[in-house]
Amino acid sequence: MSVWTFLRRIGSVWIAVIALYLLSGLASPAMLTLHQLLNVLQVAAFLGVVSLGETFALLVAGIDLSVAGVVTMTNILATAFMGGHGGSVALGVAVPLAVAAIVGMINGLLVAIVGITPLIATLGSNAVLYGGALLYTGGAPHGGTQPGFAALGQGSVGGLPASMLIWFAIALACTVLLRHTVYGRRLYAIGANARAARFTGIAVRPILVSAYVASSLLAAMGGLLLTAYIGQPALGIGDQFLFTSIAAVVVGGTALTGGVGGVGGTVGGALLITELNSITDILRVSTGVQYLVQGSIIALSVLLYRSIDRARRTRETM
Amino acid sequence: MNRAAGAAVLEVVGVSKSYPGVRALDHVSFAARAGEVHGLVGENGAGKSTLMRILSGAEQPDEGHLLAFGKTLTLADPASAHSAGIHMVWQDTRLVPDLDVAQNIALGHEAGGRLLIDRAAIDQRARAALARLGLDLDPRALVRMLRPAERQMVEIARALDGEARVLMLDEPTTALSAVETDRLLGILRELAVQGAAIVFVSHRLREVMSVTDRVTVMKDGEVVTTTPTVELAEDEVVRLMVGRAIADIFPPHAAATGAVRLELDGFAVPGQLGPISLNARAGVILGIGGIAGNGQQALVHALFGLLPIKGKARVDGEQLALSSPHAAIAAGLVLVPGDRRGEALFPPHSVRENITLPHLSNLARGGLIFGAIERRFAEAAIGRLAIRTPSAEQPVAFLSGGNQQKVVLARWQIGKPKVLVFEEPTQGVDVGTRAQIYRLIRGLAGAGAAVILLTSDLIELLGLADEIVVLSRGQIVDRMTAAEASEERVIGAAVRATAAQNGALSRERGARSSARYLGPAMLGGLLAVMVGLAIWRSPYFLTARNLADLATQLAPLAIASLGQMAVILLGGIDLAVGPTISLVTGIASWTIVSNGAGPIAAGIVLAMAMGVAVGGVNAFLIVRLGLSDLIATLASYSFVFGLALIVRPSPGGEIGDRFLNLASASFGGIPVIALLTLGLYIAAECLLSRGRIGARLYATGSRAEAAFAAGLNIARIKIAAYLFCGLMAAIAGLLVAAEIGSGDPQAGTPFTLTSITAVVVGGTSIFGGSGTAIGTLLGALLVIVLQNVLSQLQVSAYTQYVWTGVITLIAVALYAWRGRRGEGIA
Structure with a gap:
């Protein structure tokens, strides 16, 4: 992707992020304080990390609807292994990550080897995960977190929220991985044209599988941060991410058709969605309105990016 | 016919057409006269195909116009070209693979009434059209099982079937044997004698010289000349096509080996x-x-x-x-593929990225790419091959065809x-x-x-x-x-x-369109086994009460699945089915509270209108705005779910008894709702298997461009499918509301997945184009029976999520496996 497209695509979401932030200041001047800004960033980190994972799936022209199930599963397992006396933070972190890796592997194999469309494959595994969480807890989950672990979600380092720092660090690592490594460039190539990638000598299937593993693993990391923040198990906690993760990525300029977009836009997209939700909170509108707004935002942003691309195309060819 | 011989049936006047980066036609004028075979020749990229697309109504000219018998002719779409008597035979055949030979020949103008088509008449006509070409093909053979030559002949038979005043053929002989070619050329002459205007597009100059009356030569989007064939020699035509002596274009042959x-x-x-x-x-x-x-x-x-x-x-x-x-x-070993867009280029990526991709390992250490070295590497290649691009960062999609091909060459010129x-x-x-x-x-x-x-x-x-x-x-x-x-x-x-091989292969291949019920029959067998086990394990299963319960549970899922199926048959998907059901329960819980006939009717109408509105929004986003069905229905999922939460933030409300009684009425011990559902499915199966709407759905879902070329209004078909899906979801929502007696913003949530499960388990291809209503009904029945049996075995209700997910994945995997066999490349 050219620098120009890169700036253009990623620029528009950041302009929207800043405009919306200033606008929210009009609704509630308290929003403009540093304290409130850090608050938004702290909370945005959960969606931020989950949608970084979703970016991998969309970049390879796929989609991952199972992130919702992975987040719920992570929350249940982490609190179960950490809660009470003798709970282990190490197990509480390792078990969800291991389960997520397996889920991502299965998604990837279903898509890359068996040839199931990503939508159906991940919708199916999302249902299995949700059912699994219900069965595991019998519908009444119990457990908790350890104080040291909770600091990841609630604490701060040098005045900056720990969750935000972790989010930015992961985002930076993903940027390097996707933009500056051979692996990342091959992943983009597969997303833009899988058949051409294969004809160019790239081993397509392992990279496809790896994208779904990355998506699941990052969803689990987001789930761990969220668990650290709320400190307790909650069935269905991941459901909100089903749409918001895709909305964040799409709003951030990553194309559903694959191979276009990236991490910088997704970070902005996650911020934008979180801002929207906090504004709707300030205005005391119901969750129903939040869903309404999210649905509209998804459709509108796809339309916006398409018209930007078209305008540029007609200008630069001929 | 009192038309004067030689009248210009179709004229192209000063037509120009541009695509990004290419001027495909530049003030082209051309006339096809009744009674003549007109050759149209030119090298690849000379503009012949663009001219054909414009004459078929598939694309509109940027400048210039068309005349029919001297009057202005506007071809807005293939249907208007057909009604103007212009028929096409495409080189890459515009046939629908999932339909049989006769259905393809009749597509868009099937014999029969308004609702149902007359299958016997269609077969009869297909046989006649095939016989005219001396072809002995089974009219019920699926097109996807035919050899390329047979497909080409079916395409020709289809064009001959209509009343063609102008018949354009694009490289019709490339897949044919000598005997078939001779027969085709004979038929073309015969048609011309009968007064049709034939336009014969071919690379094979020998055939062009032998069959045509006049020849038009095109080069670089312009007409070089139109001349009577007898006045031209073959090598003269070549010189005109190429524009200069062959020796100037091709480098000398190898001197030594x-x-x-x-x-x-x-x-x-x-x-x-x-x-x-x-x-x-x-x-x-x-x-x-x-x-x-x-x-x-x-x-x-x-x-x-x-x-x-x-x-x-x-x-x-x-x-x-x-x-x-x-x-x-x-x-x-290196390949420069012919399908540049499909197999070689990464259109949204820069020229640099397109060139360096296979060489990245050499430009990196420890997996990290050295950006500056890569840029120099790409820029050197751009200079060496004189690739015309504003910069190395330009997306390759914006380059002209020739420069794109140079980018591919640059990629492989490196590394010896x-x-x-x-x-x-x-x-x-x-x-x-x-x-x-x-x-x-x-x-x-x-x-x-x-x-x-x-x-x-x-x-x-x-x-x-x-x-x-x-x-x-x-x-x-x-x-x-x-x-x-x-x-x-x-x-x-x-x-x-x-x-020598003429037509020997086709008879061995078995797949006919009559194999329609093979899948549903197998699914029915599986169901029978399951029911048998259930009866054996649980005496309660066969009781009248349980059967009535089953029927009541089946109805909403079956109805929602029928709507979902219409969309999936077109290769789409509707994720908003679940929230629509939830929203409808909410609406019903506010409107159908009293027992008066008025409020009940109003509530039902409002609910159904809401379903149609959701379908309308989906259709608008997908058909008019061109969003992918996935993102459009994902957005409307969120939107409709939001509405459902606003209407009923939490479960509540009480729906009137009269409506509940209405919904649970039974006739001879069988719930009326179940009977209506069955009736609906029988009607749907009839319309799909022998109705006009079925032919349109299958054709559009199997290969939209072929359906479009046959003159079908694809947009309207898609809009209808999404509206129908919304309506079915609303009806299912009313039934769910009757079942739970209140409104619940989560009541419909499971239906998005289970409706898809029923459809794919029932054998409908997730890629569209094939499937049966009966299969979908059996798929829904399977889901409901499993639920019923497991709950009787005291298995936790939570497992429902697990096994619906698992059987969906297994069903899709099985069909994906079956579909991929024989295709080779994923």
């Missing part, structure tokens, strides 16, 4: 190629000729590990593994490949750039590579190749040097050998 680099020994692809033995030597361009579909592509794909092979292939004496393109490239295979290297490339590409190919050979050239352009084959082998039915039927080669010898060898 080097050592053998690629050696094929008993090399075969079962069913498609060989066994053949072949050597390609350093410095030599080896051309592969013959009729398309006779093993040329199989040879290339096999060399790149995309097809299973027998025999041996060696490069520089070393055995090739041939397991994947990766292995081939590692061994020094040992064997280079070029497939149609100048397709869509302008003449100027073409000469440069020929010099580049010659240069690569001169630098010591063995070059293999696959091309359908005879001028290119004869001009560039130093040695030519002709393939027919996967065998080498002739070998010649450039000095010995001629157009006659190449075509002659290919056509003579192909003649």
Whole structure:
């Protein structure tokens, strides 16, 4: 992707992020304080990390609807292994990550080897995960977190929220991985044209599988941060991410058709969605309105990016 | 007919057409006269195909206009071209693979009434059309099972079936044998005598010279000349097409030949190629000729590990593994594919990224790419090949065809490949750039590579190749040097050998359209076994009460699934089904609270209107705004779910008893709702299998561009499917509301997945184009029976999520597996 497209695509979401932030200041001047800004960033980190994972799936022209199930599963397992006396933070972190890796592997194999469309494959595994969480807890989950672990979600380092720092660090690592490594460039190539990638000598299937593993693993990391923040198990906690993760990525300029977009836009997209939700909170509108707004935002942003691309195309060819 | 012979039936006046980066037609004028066969010739990219697309109504000119009998003619879409009497035969055949031969011939103008079509009449007419071409094909044979030559003939039969005043044929003979070609040319002459205007587009000048009355030569989007055929000699036509002497375009042939680099020994692809033995030597361009579909592509794909092979292939004496393109490239074998957009380019990525992709490992350390080195590397290649681009960062999609091809060449010029295979290297490339590409190919050979050239352009084959082998039915039927080669010898060898096979294959292949109920029958068997087990394990299962429960539970899922199926048949999906059901329960819980007939009717109408509105929003986003169905219905999922939460933030409300009684009424012990559902499904199955709407749904879902070319209004069909899906979801929502007696913003949530489960388990392809209503009903029944049985076995209700997910994945996996067999490349 050219620098120009890169700036253009990623620029528009950041302009929207800043405009919306200033606008929210009009609704509630308290929003403009540093304290409130850090608050938004702290909370945005959960969606931020989950949608970084979703970016991998969309970049390879796929989609991952199972992130919702992975987040719920992570929350249940982490609190179960950490809660009470003798709970282990190490197990509480390792078990969800291991389960997520397996889920991502299965998604990837279903898509890359068996040839199931990503939508159906991940919708199916999302249902299995949700059912699994219900069965595991019998519908009444119990457990908790350890104080040291909770600091990841609630604490701060040098005045900056720990969750935000972790989010930015992961985002930076993903940027390097996707933009500056051979692996990342091959992943983009597969997303833009899988058949051409294969004809160019790239081993397509392992990279496809790896994208779904990355998506699941990052969803689990987001789930761990969220668990650290709320400190307790909650069935269905991941459901909100089903749409918001895709909305964040799409709003951030990553194309559903694959191979276009990236991490910088997704970070902005996650911020934008979180801002929207906090504004709707300030205005005391119901969750129903939040869903309404999210649905509209998804459709509108796809339309916006398409018209930007078209305008540029007609200008630069001929 | 009192039309004067020679009247211009169709005229093109000063038509221009541009695409991004290309001026495809530049003030083209052209006239087709009644009673004549008009040849239209030109090299690849001369503008013939664009002109055909405009005359078929598929695209509109930027400038200029069309005249029919001197009056202005506007062709807004293929349907208006059909009604103007203009029929097309496309080279890449616009047939629907999932329909049978007769349905394809009749597509868009099926005999029969408003609702149902007359199958017998359709078969009869197809037989007549096929017989006219001397073709003995089963009208019920599925098109996807036919050989390329048979498909071509079916396409021609379809064009002849209509009342064609103008018949345009694009390379109709490339897949045909000599006998078939002769018969076709005879029919074309006969049609012309009867008063039709025939436009014959072909690369085969011998045929053009023999069958046409006049010839129009095109070059670079312009008409060079239109002349009576008798006044032109064949080599004169070639000179006009190319625009200069052949010697100026093609570099000289190889002076000396080097050592053998690629050696094929008993090399075969079962069913498609060989066994053949072949050597390609350093410095030599080896051309592969013959009729398309006779093993040329199989040879290339096999060399790149995309097809299973027998025999041996060696490069520089070393055995090739041939397991994947990766292995081939590692061994020094490189392919420049013919389908540039589909197999070579990464359109949204920059020129730099397109060039360096296979060489990144050499430009990186520890996986990290050195940006500056990569840029220099790409810029050097751009300079070396004189690629015209504003910068190395320009997306390759914005370049012209010729420059795109240079980008692909730049990619493979690096790293000294040992064997280079070029497939149609100048397709869509302008003449100027073409000469440069020929010099580049010659240069690569001169630098010591063995070059293999696959091309359908005879001028290119004869001009560039130093040695030519002709393939027919996967065998080498002739070998010649450039000095010995001629157009006659190449075509002659290919056509003579192909003649022998005439029509032998088609009868062995079994797949007919009557195999429709095979899948549902198997699913029915599975269900019977399950029910048997249930009866054996649980005496309660067969009680009247339980059966009535089953029927009541089945109805909402079955109805929602029928709507979902209409959308999936078109290759789409509707994720908003679940929230729509939730929203409707909420609406019902506010409107249907009293027992008056008025409020009940109003509530039902409002709910259904809401369903249609959701469908309308989906249709608007998908059809009018062009969003993908996934993102559109994901957005509307969120939107409708939000509405449902606003209407009923939490479960509540009480729906009136009268409505509940209405919904649970029974007739002879059977719930009325179940009877209505069954009736709905029987009607749907009839309409799908022999109705007009069924033919349209299957055609559009199987191959939208073919349905469009046949004159179907695809947009309207899609809109109808989404509206229907919304309506069905609303009805299902009313039934759910009756079941739970209140409104619940989560009541519909499981239906998004379970409706998809029922449809795919019922055998409908997730890619669209095939499936039955009966199968979907059985799929829904399977879900409900499983739920029922498991709850009787005291299995936790939570498992429902797990097994619906699992059986969906298994069903889709099985169909994906079945569908992929025989296709080879994922």
